[in-house]
Amino acid sequence: xxxxxxxxxxxxxxxxxxxxxxxxxxxxxxxxxxxxxxxxxxxxxxxxxxxxxxxxxxxxxxxxxxxxxxxxxxxxxxxxxxxxxxxxxxxxxxxxxxxxxxxxxxxxxxxxxxxxxxxxxxxxxxxxxxxxxxxxxxxxxxxxxxxxxxxxxxxxxxxxxxxxxxxxxxxxxxxxxxxxxxxxxxxxxxxxxxxxxxxxxxxxxxxxxxxxxxxxxxxxxxxxxxxxxxxxxxxxxxxxxxxxxxxxxxxxxxxxxxxxxx
Amino acid sequence: xxxxxxxxxxxxxxxxxxxxxxxxxxxxxxxxxxxxxxxxxxxxxxxxxxxxxxxxxxxxxxxxxxxxxxxxxxxxxxxxxxxxxxxxxxxxxxxxxxxxxxxxxxxxxxxxxxxxxxxxxxxxxxxxxxxxxxxxxxxxxxxxxxxxxxxxxxxxxxxxxxxxxxxxxxxxxxxxxxxxxxxxxxxxxxxxxxxxxxxxxxxxxxxxxxxxxxxxxxxxxxxxxxxxxxxxxxxxxxxxxxxxxxxxxxxxxxxxxxx
Numbered sequence: 001x002x003x004x005x006x007x008x009x010x011x012x013x014x015x016x017x018x019x020x021x022x023x024x025x026x027x028x029x030x031x032x033x034x035x036x037x038x039x040x041x042x043x044x045x046x047x048x049x050x051x052x053x054x055x056x057x058x059x060x061x062x063x064x065x066x067x068x069x070x071x072x073x074x075x076x077x078x079x080x081x082x083x084x085x086x087x088x089x090x091x092x093x094x095x096x097x098x099x100x101x102x103x104x105x106x107x108x109x110x111x112x113x114x115x116x117x118x119x120x121x122x123x124x125x126x127x128x129x130x131x132x133x134x135x136x137x138x139x140x141x142x143x144x145x146x147x148x149x150x151x152x153x154x155x156x157x158x159x160x161x162x163x164x165x166x167x168x169x170x171x172x173x174x175x176x177x178x179x180x181x182x183x184x185x186x187x188x189x190x191x192x193x194x195x196x197x198x199x200x201x202x203x204x205x206x207x208x209x210x211x212x213x214x215x216x217x218x219x220x221x222x223x224x225x226x227x228x229x230x231x232x233x234x235x236x237x238x239x240x241x242x243x244x245x246x247x248x249x250x251x252x253x254x255x256x257x258x259x260x261x262x
Numbered sequence: 263x264x265x266x267x268x269x270x271x272x273x274x275x276x277x278x279x280x281x282x283x284x285x286x287x288x289x290x291x292x293x294x295x296x297x298x299x300x301x302x303x304x305x306x307x308x309x310x311x312x313x314x315x316x317x318x319x320x321x322x323x324x325x326x327x328x329x330x331x332x333x334x335x336x337x338x339x340x341x342x343x344x345x346x347x348x349x350x351x352x353x354x355x356x357x358x359x360x361x362x363x364x365x366x367x368x369x370x371x372x373x374x375x376x377x378x379x380x381x382x383x384x385x386x387x388x389x390x391x392x393x394x395x396x397x398x399x400x401x402x403x404x405x406x407x408x409x410x411x412x413x414x415x416x417x418x419x420x421x422x423x424x425x426x427x428x429x430x431x432x433x434x435x436x437x438x439x440x441x442x443x444x445x446x447x448x449x450x451x452x453x454x455x456x457x458x459x460x461x462x463x464x465x466x467x468x469x470x471x472x473x474x475x476x477x478x479x480x481x482x483x484x485x486x487x488x489x490x491x492x493x494x495x496x497x498x499x500x501x502x503x504x505x506x507x508x509x510x511x512x513x514x515x516x517x518x519x520x521x
Contacts, residue, residue, distance in 0.1 A: 009357055011355050016358050016359060035377040092272075092274045092275055093274050093275060095272060096272050096275030096278070100279075100491070103494045103497070104490065104491040105453045106453075107468075108490035108491060108494070111487070112475070112483065114475055115480065195369040198370065198372070198373075199472075206367075209370060210461075213376070221374075225374070229365055229366035230362075233362055233365035
């Protein structure tokens with residue numbers, strides 16, 4: 001994500017090809033164990049799994065439950081974040097709870113979610129929403145808080161009510177921060193959905209990978225992992241692109257791009 | 263006193279927390295819910311479970327794995343990050359691979375780790391390293407790439423060699439970014455140790471909690487979650503304190519908005 005731009009990185013992909021080639025040779029001709037299949041076999045398994053729907057269906061399940069969870073978390077996080085940023089009484093009241101819960105890894109609550117919701121969609125959605133909620137909450141809060149006081153005073157002088165100031169001044173200036181929070185949340189959410197499926201789900205890509213491991217169908221297992229990585233990679237890329245498109249006007253966006261990588 | 267000031271500044275927050283806990287206690291006692299035991303039961307179970315040899319049996323292994331993996335990953339990530347950040351061709355070569363590893367949900371490495379290394383401590387430490395190293399490496403790289411050209415030129419004019427420049431100019435300038443990476447890495451290490459213990463282990467806090475859930479030992483499960491919560495909170499506070507000590511010279515918005 002450096003300053004080099006987005007031109008095709010010949011050297012980098014050549015390196016990937018060379019490494020894959022070496023692994024291929026070792027796996028095919030070396031004395032390698034069954035759980036190190038040749039990359040071409042993995043790609044074959046990925047292809048047939050996508051065509052037959054065995055892998056594609058599981059990935060679809062994952063993406064569907066992921067998307068729903070992200071939407072819910074976005075509404076919740078932005079809503080509570082605005083309340084926290086706009087009303088200091090509310091902020092003071094829940095600050096202690098927020099500060100305590102925020103650093104706690106969501107996976108700690110996985111057993112509780114399993115106990116309450118079983119192994120289906122609801123359990124996975126619950127942990128995903130919970131994990132994705134926090135970055136959105138915090139970045140919305142900071143976005144609302146960091147609105148320029150001069151702009152707010154000006155708007156007040158023009159006779160705008162508190163509500164109008166919030167809607168027309170504070171929220172628009174919080175958008176860059178919210179967008180960054182959204183990208184971070186969306187990435188964390190994918191990881192959480194797949195982790196929940198892997199640990200205890202009864203469907204989805206994570207569950208598929210765990211099943212394939214138990215069944216010793218290693219090419220399929222690696223194919224699932226590869227697909228999950230590719231999905232994560234392209235989601236990350238597209239969220240960045242969307243952010244750039246939406247926020248080209250924002251001076252604070254440029255300073256945010258460099259910092260914090262998740 | 264710092265503590266009294268902290269209480270004074272947060273009195274309404276503490277009040278709400280207290281009320282929430284009391285409401286939990288009363289509702290749980292009234293409903294006798296199987297899923298939510300009274301908070302007093304959770305606290306007393308917490309005391310029974312963790313102020314006993316079980317702490318040695320489950321918590322110490324988790325903490326040991328986590329810190330072994332974290333420290334290894336930090337050393338590896340910072341050193342490699344300084345190199346990839348200073349040598350453009352190396353960065354270009356590794357970029358697609360690094361971006362892929364960052365995007366991959368790291369828990370998926372666990373089945374692979376179990377196949378190659380079994381379910382012992384080695385597997386967990388290796389998995390923690392292979393999850394934690396990427397954010398540290400990528401942030402260090404970014405930090406090293408953003409060192410101003412003036413500083414580099416000045417150092418070169420003073421006749422410093424390439425390694426000396428990295429050690430004396432690039433590394434200190436990149437420290438704020440390195441710390442951003444270390445902070446994310448700390449969270450990753452904690453997540454990874456818990457998940458790997460849930461999937462393949464015979465001890466550890468993650469194993470304990472999931473096992474409690476499977477045997478419907480609900481208060482024990484909550485006691486485990488509470489321990490993780492306290493540890494997560496404690497690590498984060500400790501890290502912030504350490505960061506503020508090391509980066510006291512760095513003016514700016516460190517620790518303001520993070521993932």
